[in-house]
Amino acid sequence: MRPHILVIHRSRGPIAPYLERIDHTAHVVTYVCAAQVLHRVPRHAAAEVVVFDGAEPVDDAVRGLADRHGVPERIVAISETDLLTAAQLRSEFGIAGDLPAHALPFRDKLVMYQRAAAAGVAVPAFADATDTVAVSAFARRYGFPVLVKPRLGAASRDIVTLSSAADLVGMPDLHAEPFLAQRFCPDETGSIDGVWTGAELGSWRGSRYFHNCLDFATGENSWGTVEIDDPALAEQLESFASAVLTALSPGAPTVFHLELFLGPVSAPRLQLLEIAGRIPGAEATHLWREVHGYDLVGAALDIQMGRTPAARPLRAGQVAGQLLVRPPVPPPCVVTATRFEVAPAYAPYHHAIPAVGQVITETAGYVDIGASFRFRADTSQAVTEAILHTLSGFRMDCATDEFVTVAAQPQQS
Numbered sequence: 447m448r449p450h451i452l453v454i455h456r457s458r459g460p461i462a463p464y465l466e467r468i469d470h471t472a473h474v475v476t477y478v479c480a481a482q483v484l485h486r487v488p489r490h491a492a493a494e495v496v497v498f499d500g501a502e503p504v505d506d507a508v509r510g511l512a513d514r515h516g517v518p519e520r521i522v523a524i525s526e527t528d529l530l531t532a533a534q535l536r537s538e539f540g541i542a543g544d545l546p547a548h549a550l551p552f553r554d555k556l557v558m559y560q561r562a563a564a565a566g567v568a569v570p571a572f573a574d575a576t577d578t579v580a581v582s583a584f585a586r587r588y589g590f591p592v593l594v595k596p597r598l599g600a601a602s603r604d605i606v607t608l609s610s611a612a613d614l615v616g617m618p619d620l621h622a623e624p625f626l627a628q629r630f631c632p633d634e635t636g637s638i639d640g641v642w643t644g645a646e647l648g649s650w651r652g653s654r655y656f657h658n659c660l661d662f663a664t665g666e667n668s669w670g671t672v673e674i675d676d677p678a679l680a681e682q683l684e685s686f687a688s689a690v691l692t693a694l695s696p697g698a699p700t701v702f703h704l705e706l707f708l709g710p711v712s713a714p715r716l717q718l719l720e721i722a723g724r725i726p727g728a729e730a731t732h733l734w735r736e737v738h739g740y741d742l743v744g745a746a747l748d749i750q751m752g753r754t755p756a757a758r759p760l761r762a763g764q765v766a767g768q769l770l771v772r773p774p775v776p777p778p779c780v781v782t783a784t785r786f787e788v789a790p791a792y793a794p795y796h797h798a799i800p801a802v803g804q805v806i807t808e809t810a811g812y813v814d815i816g817a818s819f820r821f822r823a824d825t826s827q828a829v830t831e832a833i834l835h836t837l838s839g840f841r842m843d844c845a846t847d848e849f850v851t852v853a854a855q856p857q858q859s
Contacts, residue, residue, distance in 0.1 A: 448474045450516045451751075454504055454523040454532060455487060456480035458813040460731045460743055462524060464488055467747040474515050478507045504528065508535050517541070522750045524743065526600045526724045529553060543750055544698065544723075551694045552702075552723035555597045555626045558694065559718070565693035567686075568717045570707070575625035578614055584627040585611070591630035596623055600722070601811045602663030633707040635659065635719060637671065638683055639726045639734075641745050641755050642691045644699045648757025649740050652683040653767075654708065654826075656833055662772065663810065670769035670819075670833055671730070675826045679714055686716045694721065699755060701725050701746040728812035729768035729820050732796075737766040737822045767821040767829035769794070769836055770812060777806045777815075779844040784817075792835035794819035799842070806844065817842055 451473045453464065468475055470491035477487050477495045489495055493515060496507045512518060517539050523532035533549035536542070551557045559572045573584045575594055585592045585608065594617055595605040604618055607630065618625070635658060640650025653671040662669035674680055687704055695702075703726040709715030725731050725742045734740045738760045745755035773779050781800045788794075797819045800806060808814045819836055823829045 447516065448472060449519040450474045450476065450512075452476050452478070452508060452511055452515075452518040452521050454478045454508070454521070454525070454528045455483060456528065457525040458483060458808075458811065459725070459727055461486050462743050462747060463741065464747075465491065467744055467751065468522070473519075476511045476515055476518075478504045478511065504531060505535065512539065520751055522747060524725060524746045524750075526553075526722050529723060530598070542752060544700075548695065548698050549723065552700070552721060553598055554624070555595065555599075555720055556624070558720060559626075562690055562693050562718050565689065567689050567693060568715075570631045570717055571629040573627045575620055575627040577620055578617065581608070581617065581620075581627050582611070582614060585614075588629045593628045593630055594618070594620075595626055595628065597626045598624065601727070602660050603810060605660060605663070607660075631707045631717065631719075633709045633715065633717070634711070636674070636706060636708045637726065638687045638702075638704040638706065639730060639742070640687070640702060641742075641757055642695055642700050642702055643755075643757050644695065644697045647684060647688055647691070648755065649738075649745075649760050650684070650687060651734075651738070651760060651766075652680060652687075656767075656769065656830070659705070662770070662812075665776075666772075667774060668769060668771045668837060669812075670767060671728075672767040672826050672829045672833065673765045675765050679708075682714055682716060690718060690721055695723070699749050701742055701749065701755070703727070703730075728770060729818055733766040733768060733820055733822075734760075736796075736820070737764055764822040764824060765826050765829050767823075767826075767833060769819040769821070769833050770815060770817070771819075771837075771840060771842060772816040773806055773842065773844040775844050775846050777809045779846045780805050781842060782845050783841075783843040785841040786839060788835050788839035792832040794821050794832065794836060796820040799840075 474493045476493050479487050479495055481497050521532045521536055530549045530553045533544050533546045537545050551561050556574055559569050563569050571588050575581050590610055592608045636654045638652045641648035652674045656670035700723040704721040705719040707717040725746050731742045734742050748755045781802050781804045799817045821829045821832045
């Protein structure tokens with residue numbers, strides 16, 4: 447019998463090269479797939495596709511496929527929200543690959559911080575936010591502002607900033623799921639993306655954030671990244687990422703997205719914000735493919751299929767950057783007008799701007815939230831200037847309420 451490969455897919459990010467990385471002829475390949483990304487699954491080559499609501503658990507669907515097609519040889523999941531579930535199912539079935547002990551520190555922020563801090567990695571002050579009393583005690587010790595975030599959260603979901611004791615009454619239900627309290631850090635933020643071999647960094651690249659990802663998630667109009675080309679800072683980033691991954695993933699390869707506080711430009715002071723054992727979101731994987739010639743999605747699939755990912759250094763050359771611009775009003779909304787005027791010297795090499803009349807429905811995350819732009823140039827400064835010119839030359843007007851209703855109605859012939 448052909449080995450069974452089971453893929454869990456709910457990511458709105460870049461299309462995974464399933465047919466390139468998973469042989470659908472040599473294997474029975476099944477999918478548990480969110481309805482919103484069903485068009486990305488190679489249904490013609492799949493033995494079975496189970497469609498589920500994007501928010502519901504997938505455990506029973508996976509068990510059903512195992513009953514019908516045999517216990518999988520591999521379970522593949524590249525969406526951050528499914529990594530721990532996939533690890534738990536591997537443990538249940540006795541399947542090779544990442545197990546819960548490896549996946550947990552990449553998902554549970556309390557475990558993540560405890561492991562990193564024990565290894566000497568700098569992290570902001572933190573504590574388990576078991577209830578309001580615990581958060582209040584944390585704030586008295588470390589002062590406001592305080593961040594309260596879901597320990598298993600992603601994409602800045604449900605993060606609350608407490609500016610004073612009065613804000614304690616507006617916190618989410620701390621008993622609905624595990625939460626973490628973290629001391630607010632005002633430093634500039636950035637990320638390190640790449641491949642960890644289990645013992646050392648393979649391909650990797652560090653970036654500064656243009657604006658703040660938390661502000662973007664909670665209403666800021668734009669966010670972006672610019673890759674770092676400062677050799678001295680790059681050396682510090684490499685050492686920092688190696689220390690974090692040595693603490694969290696000794697002996698186990700992973701594709702990773704590490705967010706960190708950079709500190710002031712004049713005197714970098716690196717601290718861990720968080721790390722996920724997944725490919726980066728937004729436009730980053732496109733940038734890696736198009737500017738650096740490396741497929742991070744393919745590397746993630748290779749690791750979960752038991753293959754050694756390519757760990758070569760990225761080719762020298764251009765610096766990459768991205769910009770996302772969300773609607774000026776909260777979705778759902780309809781695009782009523784756009785303007786994009788930028789000199790060729792500063793123009794992005796790729797852009798995706800919603801058409802007039804298009805309804806924007808996504809309210810969270812970094813994909814399909816509005817307009818996106820990709821940049822490449824010889825220096826970080828040149829990419830930054832291009833982003834600034836693009837922000838100045840781009841405008842997107844949107845409307846809500848009755849306009850959304852009319853735009854969403856099917857047109858009569």
